[in-house]
Amino acid sequence: MSGLTIRDVSKSYGSLTVLSGIDIEIDEGDFLVLVGPSGCGKSTLLNMVAGLEDITQGEILIGGRVVNDLEPSERDIAMVFQSYALYPTMSVAANIGFALEVRGVPKAERARAVAEVAGLLKIEHLLDRKPGQLSGGQRQRVAMGRALVRDPQLFLFDEPLSNLDAKLRVDMRTEIKSLHRKTGKTIVYVTHDQVEAMTLATRICVMEGGHIQQQGTPEEIYGNPANTFVAGFMGSPPMNLLPARAERKAGGGWMVSLSHQSRELVLPVPHCLPPGVDGRTVTIGFRPEHICQVASEADAAGAPVATCRIELTEPTGPDLFGILDLGGREAVCKLLLDVSVQAGSDALMRFDVARSCVFDAERSVRIDTSG
Amino acid sequence: MARRRRTPERVALYFTLALFAFLFLLPMYVLLVNSVKPLSEIQAGGMMALPQEWTLEPWRLAWSTAQIGVDATGLRPYFTNSLIMTVSAVALSTIIGAMNGYVLTQWTFPGHRVVFLLLLGTVFIPYQTVLIPMARMLGALNMAGTVPGLVLVHTLYGIGFTTLFYRNFYAAFPPELMRAARVDGAGLFRIFFRIVLPASVPITIVSVIWQFTSIWNDFLFGVSFSDFDSYPMTVALNNLVNTSTGVAEYNVHFAGAFIAAIPTLVIYLFAGKFFVRGLMAGSVKG
Numbered sequence: 001m002s003g004l005t006i007r008d009v010s011k012s013y014g015s016l017t018v019l020s021g022i023d024i025e026i027d028e029g030d031f032l033v034l035v036g037p038s039g040c041g042k043s044t045l046l047n048m049v050a051g052l053e054d055i056t057q058g059e060i061l062i063g064g065r066v067v068n069d070l071e072p073s074e075r076d077i078a079m080v081f082q083s084y085a086l087y088p089t090m091s092v093a094a095n096i097g098f099a100l101e102v103r104g105v106p107k108a109e110r111a112r113a114v115a116e117v118a119g120l121l122k123i124e125h126l127l128d129r130k131p132g133q134l135s136g137g138q139r140q141r142v143a144m145g146r147a148l149v150r151d152p153q154l155f156l157f158d159e160p161l162s163n164l165d166a167k168l169r170v171d172m173r174t175e176i177k178s179l180h181r182k183t184g185k186t187i188v189y190v191t192h193d194q195v196e197a198m199t200l201a202t203r204i205c206v207m208e209g210g211h212i213q214q215q216g217t218p219e220e221i222y223g224n225p226a227n228t229f230v231a232g233f234m235g236s237p238p239m240n241l242l243p244a245r246a247e248r249k250a251g252g253g254w255m256v257s258l259s260h261q262s263r264e265l266v267l268p269v270p271h272c273l274p275p276g277v278d279g280r281t282v283t284i285g286f287r288p289e290h291i292c293q294v295a296s297e298a299d300a301a302g303a304p305v306a307t308c309r310i311e312l313t314e315p316t317g318p319d320l321f322g323i324l325d326l327g328g329r330e331a332v333c334k335l336l337l338d339v340s341v342q343a344g345s346d347a348l349m350r351f352d353v354a355r356s357c358v359f360d361a362e363r364s365v366r367i368d369t370s371g
Numbered sequence: 372m373a374r375r376r377r378t379p380e381r382v383a384l385y386f387t388l389a390l391f392a393f394l395f396l397l398p399m400y401v402l403l404v405n406s407v408k409p410l411s412e413i414q415a416g417g418m419m420a421l422p423q424e425w426t427l428e429p430w431r432l433a434w435s436t437a438q439i440g441v442d443a444t445g446l447r448p449y450f451t452n453s454l455i456m457t458v459s460a461v462a463l464s465t466i467i468g469a470m471n472g473y474v475l476t477q478w479t480f481p482g483h484r485v486v487f488l489l490l491l492g493t494v495f496i497p498y499q500t501v502l503i504p505m506a507r508m509l510g511a512l513n514m515a516g517t518v519p520g521l522v523l524v525h526t527l528y529g530i531g532f533t534t535l536f537y538r539n540f541y542a543a544f545p546p547e548l549m550r551a552a553r554v555d556g557a558g559l560f561r562i563f564f565r566i567v568l569p570a571s572v573p574i575t576i577v578s579v580i581w582q583f584t585s586i587w588n589d590f591l592f593g594v595s596f597s598d599f600d601s602y603p604m605t606v607a608l609n610n611l612v613n614t615s616t617g618v619a620e621y622n623v624h625f626a627g628a629f630i631a632a633i634p635t636l637v638i639y640l641f642a643g644k645f646f647v648r649g650l651m652a653g654s655v656k657g
Binding site: 050051086098099103146 | 545547548550551552553554555556557561565566569570
């Protein structure tokens with residue numbers, strides 16, 4: 001059965017269109033993450049699924065049922081908000097039980113449901129407190145408890161972790177993921193944090209400017225970005241997008257040339273490119289881990305290598321990144337941890353051209369096809 | 372932090388403050404001190420002096436036997452009138468203002484700004500200009516000269532103020548709370564009574580103090596729309612002072628005036644610090 005279907009949905013405020021042509025379909029039990037920069041329309045879309053915003057055009061189905069004209073309370077959903085939105089004058093127990101109280105669930109049954117959820121989230125000892133007496137992480141748990149107690153068909157999360165400090169955010173992220181595994185419920189989760197998207201999602205939908213840029217599994221989005229926006233947005237550090245000249249090789253196949261220092265790096269690419277780009281500038285994308293230092297040419301396993309000047313190094317602990325000048329841009333590459341490379345010195349770099357992506361320089365869309 | 376030294380500037384500052392405090396408290400002193408001395412001492416010219424003979428007789432006379440209307444009832448029945456009138460009108464205008472503010476910020480409808488501007492406009496209407504229309508309305512409703520009539524007048528006149536208070540307070544109310552409550556299935560009234568109103572204590576204190584003092588102290592509406600048996604305290608006090616037979620019993624007048632001031636004093640003493648706090652909260656957030 002389908003968990004959520006969004007069919008050709010648009011949203012406008014008067015003449016201002018904020019979302020157009022949104023098509024999403026996910027299965028029951030999927031964890032869909034809507035990710036994009038601020039103002040891309042992801043929260044608006046979530047609010048439309050929740051029933052807090054009207055749908056200008058198109059259809060939204062939850063569990064196969066059209067919900068366009070249903071009130072939020074009739075859609076069988078629960079929502080967790082960025083600010084937690086706990087009712088300030090009610091105790092934690094009353095907060096969690098409020099939705100059941102509204103539905104007229106008897107007191108004893110309500111208390112049992114609240115206790116069960118509190119146990120699941122380990123907040124039993126907080127039930128008598130007011131939200132003002134809780135820490136950020138505890139409020140976050142109560143907000144999740146309020147959603148869980150409903151046992152809805154669909155969970156909606158609106159940037160639930162962005163008010164937490166970095167360490168707590170990672171903890172809660174893990175907890176949300178294990179909660180999803182335990183309950184098996186369909187979740188739609190909005191975030192601007194691409195790491196959250198990658199770690200949590202079973203499906204990612206990257207949005208920008210009111211349009212879906214790409215949707216797919218985290219692996220597809222990361223490994224096969226559809227355009228330079230997705231390539232640059234997903235991944236940390238992001239994909240290096242470098243101007244290069246594409247040329248058809250004499251014996252068939254393609255190569256690209258990039259400027260480095262005062263010379264040209266010529267790299268063969270094992271992709272098929274459209275014939276029109278021969279001799280023209282394209283954008284080639286390399287993830288930092290695909291420009292990797294090697295100890296010797298023998299370690300390159302057949303991939304092209306070149307000696308490059310490392311301008312700066314950036315140690316992060318598990319990784320050592322270097323900055324080098326490629327095609328007039330600063331490109332991030334990965335250096336070997338056990339060979340200390342000084343800034344300003346040369347290193348032998350392996351270019352994993354098989355995993356590179358080629359984009360049209362003007363339209364920013366992907367143009368390579370595997371060859 | 373270093374302790375400040377007693378410079379001449381500070382001495383001057385405290386002297387000025389003390390002087391003004393003394394000036395402001397002087398009328399209260401005169402009121403109190405003359406309400407507990409026999410009339411003869413006042414007539415002898417000792418207005419500022421402490422009583423030589425302390426007596427609560429003027430208070431008793433003012434409260435229960437002074438001549439105000441047709442019968443010598445004292446201020447007691449009129450105090451009751453004022454209490455009923457003020458408490459009812461404060462409660463009604465506050466709850467209506469709260470609901471107005473809630474709907475105008477959280478359940479907005481096309482034209483809500485115009486409605487708010489019109490309500491705001493009523494704040495600037497002088498009492499005098501509404502006297503005649505109000506009198507005609509009360510006559511048509513057959514409520515002229517009654518306490519419920521006064522309650523109606525004060526409620527209507529107060530809605531503009533209370534709406535303004537609550538609207539500004541609720542404008543800063545987190546919209547996500549409303550959304551959460553809607554997802555939880557609560558409707559307009561349940562959200563108001565269970566979530567919004569319990570979180571409105573500061574602004575409710577402001578509204579109650581404001582409305583209580585202005586309604587309790589009102590004279591114009593009281594004198595215009597009440598009758599012998601529905602006079603509020605302010606009108607009764609005026610009659611007490613003006614209709615004395617023979618000699619003017621200043622000590623009784625002073626006692627009566629003080630009785631009239633007690634409820635507002637009590638409200639200020641108990642809730643005054645919340646008043647300032649609530650006003651500031653509204654202004655900073657709104």
